[in-house]
Amino acid sequence: MNAFAVAGAWQDIDQEESIMGAENNESRQTALSELRQVLDGRLSTSEAVREQHGHDESWHPGVLPDAVAFAQSTEEISEILRICHRHGMPVIPFGAGTSYEGHLIPTDGGISLDVSGMNEILQVNAEDMDVVVQPGVRRKQLNAWLADTGLFFPVDPGADATLGGMCATRASGTNAVRYRAMSENVLALTVVLADGRIIKTGSRARKSAAGYDLTRLFIGSEGTLGVITEITLRLYGRPEAMASAVCSFETLEGAVNTAIQTIQMGIPIARVELLDEVMMGATIRYSKLDLPERPTLFLEFHGSTQAVAEQAEEVAALAQDNGGGEFRWTTLEEERSALWQARHDCAYACKALRPGCENWATDVCVPPSRLTEIISYIRGVAENSFVPAPILGHVGDGNFHMVFVIDPANREELVEAERINDLLVAKALEMGGTCTGEHGIGLGKMAFLEMEQGEGVEVMRTIKQALDPKNIMNPGKIFNFQAGTVHQHGKPSLAGGSV
């Protein structure tokens, strides 16, 4: 259970439950007893299990599901959804619980459908460089399994998320600049629809023009259109050599321009991560790095031994032109691991800035040429705030995170973080960017989605209403089922009483 829950968020539950009518409640009780028949011992109503499934890694206050169903197969999920559809019982698919925008919170109760037990790697087609997995397989598990094949799956959102969850949120991460995001690395899905029908989208062909691209419709649908129960992923050959590099810059602009010019020159860089001076300060202290407290790029190159050396030298020259300091690069596994461990530990480094506090990690993505401007702008805002807010990001894609390190029990801090987040997203949209590059909408960014996509949200709503007319699939996420209604779950500036 995360600290937000400890901080009293569970008080919300009663408010939510009181909304339910008695009739509704009766129907749900019937659903639960029918589900118990199907799932036998795998339907849990224990307080501990429900609490574990009542939140994600966001600041949003948790809500208990009515029960947690531990599913074992596509067919079983189909049966579960038929029951829930019949009785109007909400269903929230649950993988590793690592999402950041409240995606997994059962704001209207219902069933948390835990697919983490469906974690088999079903088929490795090494010659075709694809793999078929169940949705509960985690990315590290997959790569460990693939170790002997010479292949790997590159998408790396940091957390050891499930592949089902990574599909559901259109995840990406540090490697996306070279290998792209989930939406570009999934060939096919098996999906159970809200009414229990099972469909297969896509195929094992590497491309297709066969009708509407349903695969991509479900990727990023955050569990609101169906449950993903099988995934066919593209794999890549493990590069012969990998080199990592680090370089500090006098200015933020110098760091960002180095990243932009690297992409423009077509250098197939595998990772290019920016840490601003605040983030570097935190990381240097937490991971004991011998680096200056300045804007810094962490980089990685994949290719032949000759190619990675060539790439590293080209980028080193660009860095020098942009006021970079010493450009240290290495192919030694130990040094490479230490660097990326520090990058992956950034979340802990942030928390260590204020012991006992938690991270609210937001993300936006802008056209890369606007990165310097938006980061300078929001850095300026944050410098005049009492909330620490380090910045780090996948600058090759124009995507970055600001991490508000706050005490979730302190309403003033939540409201202040919300204020900065509002300014950040507004600026990103003004620049032609998006309110989220990889975390998704969940509960946290519904209003921003309306600002960004306008009438497009009405089209999303039309699709949702057509495919899930009873609104049982993860209700209340991404947008409101009925236009014009406003969801206020856990909004810091309005729900102060509950936090």
Added chain:
Amino acid sequence: MNAFAVAGAWQDIDQEESIMGAENNESRQTALSELRQVLDGRLSTSEAVREQHGHDESWHPGVLPDAVAFAQSTEEISEILRICHRHGMPVIPFGAGTSYEGHLIPTDGGISLDVSGMNEILQVNAEDMDVVVQPGVRRKQLNAWLADTGLFFPVDPGADATLGGMCATRASGTNAVRYRAMSENVLALTVVLADGRIIKTGSRARKSAAGYDLTRLFIGSEGTLGVITEITLRLYGRPEAMASAVCSFETLEGAVNTAIQTIQMGIPIARVELLDEVMMGATIRYSKLDLPERPTLFLEFHGSTQAVAEQAEEVAALAQDNGGGEFRWTTLEEERSALWQARHDCAYACKALRPGCENWATDVCVPPSRLTEIISYIRGVAENSFVPAPILGHVGDGNFHMVFVIDPANREELVEAERINDLLVAKALEMGGTCTGEHGIGLGKMAFLEMEQGEGVEVMRTIKQALDPKNIMNPGKIFNFQAGTVHQHGKPSLAGGSV
């Protein structure tokens, strides 16, 4: 006007028109007079203009639209669709007319909405490597415009198609093995929906997790969900060097395995095209190539001077291991152009096999490891047929074409081509592939889509019905609006009387 039209396909028109009720007809007349008000001189009912818009480059018999509207702006298209929506008038978006599966044929009459005049390049964002274009911009026009910027747009389906059309059919082509297909190279769209509403999908950010991926829903929707009126595309830096290569093989298997191993080794090859011995025979004669009549790979490498040399040498070694003959590679522009001109002239080379005949070009895509098997199988079928059927394809992706060179006035030949095509697609599906890698469904592959996607087609239909309840957008394409109805337009084995 293509040869199929000359061959008597226009006889279909009366049959189609006779289906229309008198009431329907009156409503359409009202629509036409309202459209005339909006479009002034840009609504044409001339026979010649309607004939030009009544077919594509497929074998499918043409049908005349009621009129052709030459649109000039998003707002005007919105007004046109409002009128057509009110009166139930079909609308078929039309770009360059180069599609292969009957996508553009107004099987139920209506308006052919020609956007070829909307051909402005609106914004080049060189630093962000993106460009905003109108849908009538053609790919060669775009690349000529970009010549001075050091950037280019790589997707190349062969024909000089419009970018709107390339979005609508999820086009790809020779460069997709490195740069991917349209769906992976479009950042944002402006779309006019069936009822005239205008939406913007995506943004200029290079990735996003903001709600449902509407961009990808419209890419490949073949004009059945709305009209694409603005497109934001990813661009790429022009590589410092390009090298082309050609290599003949003793066996088909040797050629295919060389392609597969190249991909597996992570060599970032830009093009790898297979021509089978029949296709090589035709090309050698047509383009006067000094090459043996054997399975042959045409290849291209992009990168630094050093990198392309390295890549070419690596692939040459693989080719030798697989029984390849001399591996000739060059960076000389003149020799490179001659090679790719021959590749792009393959369609003419096919036609030259039987003067006066036409090409029916089909396409499937399979997991690459199955390529040898499926090509050998269908080669065997074709060898026992009286219809010449060369094979060529983008083997790095597992995608290839068979071209039936037939006399469209000869029903027996159409039925024979259909028989081989049926066997080809059935085999591709059996192998876990798709009935079309890049040409789309149109009229020609509707039954195959049902075989491939099953219940998924019902989901597509649900989306179509929700977004275009009056079925005005390119009706009768991809799938039937009502489940269970069967569309037989121009089916060779059934519509013999009309061809």
